[in-house]
Ligand SMILES: Nc1ncnc2c1ncn2[C@@H]1O[C@H](COP(=O)(O)OP(=O)(O)OP(=O)(O)O)[C@@H](O)[C@H]1O
């Protein structure tokens with residue numbers, strides 16, 4: 001079973017708009033609602049493959065009830081932590097030319113009792129977990145070392161940890177040796193404090209994250225593909241996508257693909273890339289089913305294209 005932990009889930013509301021004109025009333029041409037938050041998306045993607053997953057998440061207020069309903073409709077097993085504050089709503093504005101603007105709300109502040117209940121729920125659910133994916137930003141009330149503490153506790157109980165977060169929460173948790181971390185290019189650049197212009201720059205940064213404690217680094221580089229750096233070696237994977245519809249949750253879909261394929265080595269990287277490529281062909285944060293995957297379009301190589309310039313360099 002793959003357990004996911006999303007301390008700050010969201011109701012994701014996507015509006016399709018012709019274009020963004022600041023200061024004007026913009027009439028949306030389409031709208032959709034998805035249960036969101038990075039770990040929630042990982043659970044949705046794992047469940048789409050038929051594997052068992054449980055999502056641990058605080059839920060509160062009317063948006064929280066809606067998230068619970070949407071997850072129920074999708075058949076996702078949830079271990080909810082009731083909280084007094086309302087679950088946040090995150091807004092995505094998708095323009096006709098493909099540009100996506102996101103507004104992520106801070107979310108409710110968790111009380112001491114809610115924080116304890118969240119940890120206790122993770123502890124109870126982690127008994128049958130092969131992997132625990134800890135994902136997303138931390139809500140107010142959880143200190144930056146909250147993930148570090150969770151990694152230390154769950155490692156002691158024998159589960160493997162995948163971590164997808166950023167900033168101080170990522171840096172603190174690295175010290176507890178998570179089994180894999182999944183930064184995107186911006187998060188990787190921020191963690192090492194340098195710009196990334198080439199695949200080689202990303203490889204060096206991933207190696208540095210390993211020196212800081214990560215056992216493996218699965219770095220997602222947007223349209224350029226993904227990189228896996230571990231004690232077994234380093235590989236680069238990519239897949240061509242002709243029509244990108246939405247990249248919301250593509251990283252989460254990738255992490256799910258990586259974990260369901262065993263969570264290490266080139267086969268798991270190939271699965272991560274296939275899931276990322278399939279996710280961007282789908283609208284909003286819809287997660288791919290096995291029928292959406294095109295494994296034949298994926299290339300994985302140990303011959304790293306170090307000099308290749310990143311399509312979207314991070315400055
Ligand atoms: N434009 C694209 N063309 C082809 N593949 C893409 C594109 N954008 C993303 N992907 C695939 O999806 C993966 C994840 O994308 P990205 O690096 O943007 O993740 P992310 O920033 O973590 O996303 P999120 O936080 O929304 O889940 C990429 O590594 C790649 O495999």
Ligand SMILES: O=P(O)(O)OC[C@@]1(O)O[C@H](CO)[C@@H](O)[C@@H]1O
Nearest residue numbers: 010036037038090104136137249
């Ligand atoms: O604010 P965070 O926790 O960093 O990210 C939250 C979020 O942007 O991540 C998911 C996509 O990866 C969305 O479902 C959700 O809205």
